[in-house]
Structure formats: C-alpha cells, structure tokens
Amino acid sequence: MLLRYLSAAALALQSANAFKDASPFVLYSNSQLNAKDANVNIISAQSLQESVNHQIKGCPSDTYVFVSQPGVSANDLTLSKSTPHLRRRLSGKDDNVKSIFAAKNVVGEVDAMALVSTVSRECSTKTNTMNTLLLDGEKGEIPTQAYNAIHIRFPNLPTANDDRESALLQADSYLNSLLATLDSYTVLYAALNNIVPPQIQHPEQYEMDEPYPSNMHTDLKRDLNSHIARASNASNPQADLALFEKYQFLSPGIFMGGVVSILLFSILYVGISAIANLEVSYMAFSKEMGPAAQKKQQQQ
Template identity: 35%
Template sequence: MAKTLVGALALASLPSAFGFRDTSPFFLFSTSALNINGNDAAIAQASTITSQVTQVLDKCPSKTYIVVHQEGVSSADYLDDLSAARLGHYMGGEHADVKSAMAVSEIVGAVDAHSILERLQSRCGAKMEQLEHSKAESAFPHSDEPRVVYYSLPPPLAKDRATALDKSHTLLENIIINLDSPDYTVIYTTTPQAESQLDDTLQNHYTYEMEDSFNEAVHMELKRDAVSHQRKNTTVKEGALFERYQYLSPGLFMGITAMIPLVVILYVGLTAITNLEVSYFAFSKEMGPAAQRRQ
C-alpha cells in the first residue's frame, strides 16, 4: 500500500520533493501511544526533530527500540510503489498494533541517530545490539531488559534504488516479526544524497521519455475534436441584428447627451431673434415739422 505511505509522508507532489536538494525524510512508528505530532509535517529542522524524539523517548515507552539509519536518500525515493510498499503498511495504519506514527518528508540536515541511541541507553537502560544481516532471519533471544537494535544501510545505487530500499524494508519487517514481544518503537533516520548521487539519480530515473501510450485511433479522435472546436469558435453568431451588434456605444451616448442642451439653447436663441417685431416706419426718414425743428 504505497499510496497510503504517500499520504502519511505528506508528499503533495514530486516537484516538491526535488525542491530541496539537502533534505531527507524521517519516520517513526510505535506500538505505544506516544505524545507526538500526528499531523505529518512537510519540512523541519533536524535539531528540532531530534529534540522532540528524545523527549518522547525519555519516558521509555517500549521494550525494544529499532533505530534504522539509511544513507543517501530523498523523499522522492519513497514515492515508488516498490520501495515504499512495506514501510507503508506500518505508517499507513495497516498494522493494528501500531498506535503512533510520525513522518516528516523534508528534514533539513540529518537527525542525530547516535544521540538517540545514547539517550536510550542512559535514560532507559537499554542494551545496545548491533544487527547483523544474518541475524534478522532468526528470532531474537528473549530478554526482560530494554534493548536497542541498530543497523545502518549504505546509500542505494542509482540504477536500482527501489529494489535496494525494498530489501532494507524487508530486513526491518523481519526484525519486527522475530521480536519476542510486540512492544517496539522504530526510529527511521536518513541522510540526504550527495551531489554526485543526486545527479546520477536524476539522470537514470527521471529522464523524460516519449511514450505512445495511445493508439492511432485515439489521436485521430483528438484531432477531430480540435478541428470541431476551431470551427465552433469561427461560427457566425445567430440572432437578431441588434443582438449581434452594438450601435450605441458609451462614447456616442455621452456625445448625444451633451448635444441635447446645446440644441435647446440654440433653439431658444433663434426663437428669440425671430420673434423680434419692428415697424416699417422705424427705418423711414421723418419729413414732418418735428424734423424741421431739429434742424
């Protein structure tokens, strides 16, 4: 169930996994109800996660502690169906005995696994057991004292990363199955890839290749649909004449509105001039006695 792990990791998308070249994921799950942040974080500082984990483990919640240190990985490696399947069972709630889980997809720096080991030994009195690969196939001897199982894994090869991670998760699963008591806490720490490893990974796994996943008939249907869409866009609109064209624009409407008072003023002026009444005698020469007295 790798899809479940993807949700637990809070890896929203593949580009976000490549947004940070110096980060790597962190996982923790336990059969005890730990006081940890169940809401998976997207990014965090390694010192913050180390401090939070050590504070939780100070209460010695489990009998067996499994500390896994995986070198040279990124959060994108755990998006693969092959590499993330087994780990996804524990992080995604597939096991009923797992009551607490925590995942951070981007850890800036590296979580100090050795400080966690020393804290478990000093605080909980856990006995350190360095794991050998052959020992994972057999049952662990019974022990009433707390113990810490630690093993470190080399960085996976660029050409076969998913298979290498799947083998490491198989080893982790065998350790859990062979425990004498179903009371454990797994702390899965990782370190980022080096620049050379990251370049090789990108070159081998994420090179774009053109694949014809559709047959020719589907391509022809897509072309026909595109042609019909273009014809639909170029079709003349139907409807009445005044529905298809705009004859009264805002500028023309404002011009007409301004012309109305001007025309009214002109009309009033012309009307006033034409209503003037002057008699014909006002323009005739006076010939009576009054005109002679003025002279």
C-alpha cells in the same frame, strides 16, 4: 508576462535548491507515544531532536530499532512500490502501529548518537542494563534474544532505478521480519550516516619508550626468535637434544676465518721454504786479502 514566468521559475528553483540536501525521517511504534503531529513537511534537525525526545519520554517501548539507510529519499518511503510493509504502517493500515511521526524533509544532519543517548538516558531508569546490538542489513540476521536497542545499518542506495528498487525491497522485507519477532518496539528510520557501533573498553597497556629510534638499530637487532632461553632443564625443550643438535660449532664467521688463515699460512710457508733453500757459502760475501787479490789490483 514572460518576466513573471521567469521570476516564478527562479523562486521555484531557489526553493528546490534549499532542500536538496534534506532527508526524510520516520518514527512509528506499537506503543502509545506523546506524538503531537503525525506528518511534517519541513523540520530542522534540532527541532526533530526535541520532538523525538518528547515522544520517547518515559521509555514506553521495550526495544528501539535505529535503521540507517544513507541515500534514502521521501519518495522511496511513500511512493515507491518496493516498501509495501513500511507504507502499510505509515498509512495507518496496520492495527499494531499506534503512533506515527513522519517528516518528509529534515534540514540538516540528524545526530544519530544523540538519539541513541536519549534512548539510553530515558530507558536507564526503567531497566538496569542497556543491551545494544549492531546488525548488518545485508546479512539479514535475526537476533534470538531480547535487546533494548538494535542498530541496523544498510549500505548506500544505488542510483540505478532497478538496483534501488531491489535494495529497498530487501531492506523492507528484512525489517518486517525483524519486527515480527518483537512484542514492543519503536522504529527510527532515517539516513543516519554517523551511527557507530558501541565502543568496547579495553584496558590500557603500558608501552615502553624506545631509547633509540627504530630506524637506527633495525639492522643491529639480534634474531632471538630461533633461540630458546635455557632457564632450566624442565622449561627448556632443548635439554634432551644431542650435543651437535643443541650447539652450532661451525658458524659462517669461523668458516671464513679458517679459510683466510689457511691461505696466509700457505704464503708464509712458501716464503720460509724459499729462504731456507738458498745454497750460498759463507765465503761468497768475504773480501779477498791474499796475493791473488793484490795481483788483480795491479793488473787493473
């Protein structure tokens, strides 16, 4: 009997671990979609992608709202009291919502950009241009003009119960205020971690390769920022300045050279003056050849 209970507990634990990384996915619209199943317990990310492609075929709505809230669970969307507007729409109590598709456990990571590409492909034939807007859920901005696709990114849900309920309530209220301004919409609500803003194309700029590595000639670069090119008097703002304001006549190099030159010339002057002041007769260095010299030699 005990062995049977242990086996059942092991199977339950294995089933729980199999879907611990699963996340919910919700799609609802005030347009009539090609939805086959309203509620699904377990679905793979690939099957979910195919189902969404089938439901939004033909682009029945004017605006598609992609809501990304990492860390959201199925209990947050169905059992929590902090999402009253979302629960009202998913339970069918909102008369404006005509199509509902909810998956409690999506196994695998949902490719948000694949969903965006599908919407762009389906709606490109219906509209000439695809206007996309990226919104920060914390700021609570409401767009004033119409967009074909709106991407809303909320921060990760906190783990604390009170903070989590507050974040869910704020997100639900903001999303309800945004949908109140739209006439025809389809909402895709999930933990879309890989959603990114639309890329802005910039023209490529030509970058010239450096002939020498930058770390070899950093100290040898001249500071040209303080000198203005003297192309002409009309384009040169220094043309009307005074002479001593326009040019620098005493640089540090000239100053040091002048000090050293004065020191060397002083030493040279002292040496020449000492030699010039010697008072020795010319006969002091000549050899005596007279009688007195011969007498001295005999005495020696």
